[in-house]
Amino acid sequence: MKFGILLDHQYEPGDDIGRRTGELVEFTQHIRDLGYDSVFGIHHYLSSLSTPQPLPLLSRLIDHSGDMLLGTGILILPLGHPVHWAEEIATIDQMSGGRFVLGIGSGYREDEFWSFQVERRTRVSRMNESLEVMRKLWTGERVIHHGQHFALDGVRCSVLPAQKPHPPVWVGANGPIGIERIARSGLPWLAPSNVRRNWAVGNLNDYRAHRKDAGFSDDDATFPIQRDLCVADSFDDAWAIAGSHARRSYGEYVQYGMDYFESQWEGIKHKALFFGSPDDITAKIQDFASAGYNHFVFRAQWLGLPIERSVEIVDRFAREIMPRFR
Template identity: 30%
Template sequence: MMAALQFTKDQSFVGKVQDSLAEIRAARDAGFDIITMGQHHLVNPFVMPSMWPYLGRLAAEAGDMRLASGVVLSSMHNPVDVAEQVMTMDAITGGRFVCGVGIGYREEEFAAFGVQRGGRLARFLEALEIMKLVWTQDTVDYNGRFWQIPRVEVTTKPIQKPHPPVWIACNADKAVERSGRMGHPWLINPHATVSTVRKQLELFRNGLDEGGHQPPEELPMMRELYLHEDRETAWREAQPFLYAKYQAYASWGQDKALPGDEDFTVPFQQLAQDRFIIGTPEDCVEELRRYRDELGVTTMIARLQWPGMPHEKTLNVIRLLGEQVLPQLV
């Protein structure tokens, strides 16, 4: 599950944090096995907490669930700092942390950090190389295009060896194939249609072959998900919050980061088709089985809450998943 991480400006920041913690506890008790939180900066028109301290707070409620950065924008942050944040989270969770990384796409974020968006791929690759060195080497001496690290001993190490799992989130065809060549699991985004994902999986597998890698043990996928006992009610309740979220994505340029001619401003029913999971618990079971059987998805990360949505509705979705969906997928 994605932690509820964005709120509207008229909602209480303190109150929404407490709501989110209650949702994490409910997910834990319902049998969920992973919690993720993403990273964005300057998220107008919404409010969003900073990822690293929030993940640390979530860990206290997570029980045996894994935690993941979903994702850290590693192309605009210092890789030594990111590596140390990941190692700290790995220790806090007792070796149950997953490092999800992404390249980023919003011009506002790059400008705020004084980073040229045009060099983001090279920065992303160099940052990941440095992070792995910090995690695995006792001594690091690095002279790169963007970062220089004079010879230094590294004494802090992650719990998981050689390092926590790295998932790469990406949207474009070339990026998906590249993640395969790198041998890391592709974290499938929540925005692409299933038909697009199916095509891109072939690119990912081609990349694995080119890189000489075996298929990763996990294929994680993110989806927008809303349930109700009545299908029409599910659609009616989800639409205002989920559609508003995707109109914000459109203003950020997220749809232009996807392959093809994606447009998030189309009517909601058209936007949701082959993209969102909305309906009854039975509908959800059918969809999740399809992703597992047709795509090979092993790990589903569902976002159940969007800015402005009442906390009680999220808790009801968690309850339905725990009582009527998860038992049928074991």
């Protein structure tokens, strides 16, 4: 069982990003010393919140992360060119000594696609073709590619990843068609944080069945999921610490058409968040692990929550819960 942390590097507009980055450096050093396995960054452009870009941020954290994996959870692949992504990702994989995990997704925010002059309806085909081109470039051979969205004519990638054939790729998706497509490609599906238990477990069962039908074994496979985490003496105590901050963070998504974070908040609050006592959270992990999940990526930061509270959350998880799974 592996446990990681998703950095929530989203701040009020005008916040001091230099100071916030310093906090994240210290936070990363702390989770490194506590024995966590991975640390991930998020990706958005033109957000209502000040959101530093993940690849520069993760590069800043390389020398402070020990042997933890570093990754994106997720990178919106359709908003960039695969040549750009291939060389950027190969560079950070080399700089980290082969510790990078590429989490990707197709995106959803209309303003991002409109501003990049990318048609939103093409986002899935662009993501899939981008990954195809990147994998070709990472072979180090000359690439000739003439696809629906991209064309290359006998070029080579100037930097190759340290990991061979390339860094692990995890793919995010929230619908059954996308999840089945990921399964049949053999890639890990990164399950989202805000979905209820039965959705997460049911879709993992379907994903694993589709993987098996496509000829892929579960041996040594990664089944990652993101969850919001707050450890306290009880659910009510956890909610008192972080509940208003978590709701405020999720409330930011409503303006992007995700109004169910408002209308269905009570269900999300009780059935999606890993908030509660050490025994409560241990039971939740055991439940999800019995379904097959084996890499939990926890968010312990939300808008306005002091970093000291986040440190207390990851401390208590490492002391009182992590040893039960190691």
